[in-house]
Amino acid sequence: MKTSGVGHGTGKIILMGEHAVVYGEPAIAFPFRGVGVTATFNTCNQNQITSSHYSGLLANAPEPLQMIQQLTQRLCQEFQQGAFHLIIESTVPSARGMGSSAAVATAITRAFFDWIDVELSDEKLLAYVNFSESIAHGNPSGIDAATTSGSQPVYFEKGKAFEAFPLNIDAYLLVADTGILGRTREAVAAVAQLRKTQPEPTNRFIHHLGTLSHLAKEAIIHNQPQALGDYMSLAQHDLRALTVSNERLDTLIQLALDNDALGAKLTGGGRGGCFIVLCRDYQNAQHIQTQLKDAGVTETWMQGLGVYENV
Template structure:
C-alpha cells in the first residue's frame, strides 16, 4: 500500500519578538531539534490519528479545524479518495515554536508524496498559508517560511521575507518553561505600555531593532560572542516591555551563570521557551541538564553553522 510521508521542523525566533510588530526586523530559523512527521495512506474513511485526537476527520475538535480544512482542500483539489492521516510531533503547542505551521508543511508534503506529485515552493506555501489563516487569523508568515525552509529568515513587517545562511559556529539550546505562552496578552500589554509609558516602550522597541540588526551581522561574520551580547541586551529590553516572567528570567540567569554566551526568551513571552547560545555541544548539554533539574519541562539542542547537520 502506498504511504505518503512528510516532515517539517519547528521554528525559533532568535531576535525581534514584539518589536517586529512596530516595524523593526526579526530573525527566525528552522529548528531541527523538534519535528513533525506525517504519514498518509488510502483508507475507507477520512481519519486522523494524533496525540490530540484519534477518529473520523469530520469529528475533530474545533482547535484542529485548520488540519481538517487543509486535508479537505487537498482532497478536493486533487480528487482523491478517502485517506488516513497520522501525525507524530515533538514540537510542543503554544510555545512559540511554530507547531501549527510545521504540521501544515508536513501534511502538505505527505499528501503530495502520497499522490506521487511534485510541487513547487509556491504551491506548498499556498496550502500552508491557507491552514495558518484558519489557525491564527492574520499570521506574519514567519512560521510558514521557517518551517518550510533551511535558512535563517529576516523579516520586516510589510516587506518580503528574505533568507540568509546560518554561518555561525555554535549551539543553541531551547528550554521549555512548561507554561503556555501568552502571546495575545503580551502583545496587548506592550501596546498598553506605549499608552502609559511611551518613552520607555519606544526605547525598548528601538533597542530590540538595533540588536536584531547587530545579531544578523554577527551571524554572517561568525562572531559568537557578539551574538550572545545581542541576545542578552534583547532579553533586558523584553523585560522592560514586561513580556518576560519569573520562570523565563530564572532559566536565562542559570544559563548565563553556567557559561552561555547569551540567553533570552523566545516567542511571545509570559511563558513558552527560552534559548541559550553556547560554543560547544558539551556546554549546551551541561546547561540543559541544569535547566531540567531546575524546573524546565523539556530541552532541545541544535547545532548552528557548520554544526547544523552533525
C-alpha cells in the same frame, strides 16, 4: 498514485525581534530541527486521522483540528483524490511559540504530494501552509509558515518580503521550556499599554530590539557567536523592560549565563513559554542543559548550528 506518502515539517524559533516586529521592526526566526512533525497519508475507504489530540473519522474531529480538515479537503478537491488515513506524529509542543500548527501543515502538504507522486515547489508549499495558518490564527504574519517549511533563517519586517540568509554560526542553541504556558495576548497588550503611558522609553526599547535584530543577522552571516550571544542578552534586557519576561524566565536565563552561556533570552510571546541559550560547543550545551534540569526545567531541545549543524 502510491498507496502511501510521507512528509516532514520542523519547529521554529524566533531568535530576535519578538514584540518589536509588531511595530515595524525586523525579527529573525529559523527552522528548529530539535522538534518536528511527520505526516503519513495511506489510501483508505474513508477519511480518518490518527494523532495525539484525536483519532477517528476526520469529519468528527474537534474544532482545533479544523485547519487539518480544510487543508486536506482543499488538497483532495484540487487533485481529485479519494479517501485517506492521515497519521500525524509530532514532537513540537503546543502553545510554546515553536510553530506547531505551521509544522503540521507543512508535513501534511509534503506527505500529500508524496502520496500522489507530484512534485511540490517551495512556492506551492508556502501557499498551502499560509492557507492553513489563516484558518488556525486568522491573520498570521507568515513567519511560521516561512520558517517551518524552509531550511534557512528568515529576516522579517512587516510589509516587506521575507529575506532568507545562511545559518553560518558555529555554536549550539539550547531551547528550554519554563513549564509555564506563554501568555502572548497578555504580553502584547501590556506592551501596547506601555506605549500609551510611557511612549518615549517604550519606543526606544522597541527600536533597540529592531537594531539588535539587524546586528544579529550580521553576526550570524559573519560567524561571530560571541557577538550574537551579546545581542541576545541585550534583547532580553529590553524585553524585561517591556514587562514581557517574568521571574521564572529571568532566573533560568541568569542561571544559563552564570554557566558560561554566550547569551540567552526568552523566545516568542513571553511571560512563560520557552527561552533560548546560545552555547559555544556541545559540552557547554550539555552542561547548561544539566544545570537547567536540576533547576526544574523538564523539557529541553538542542540544535547544532554552523559547522555543528549536521554533527
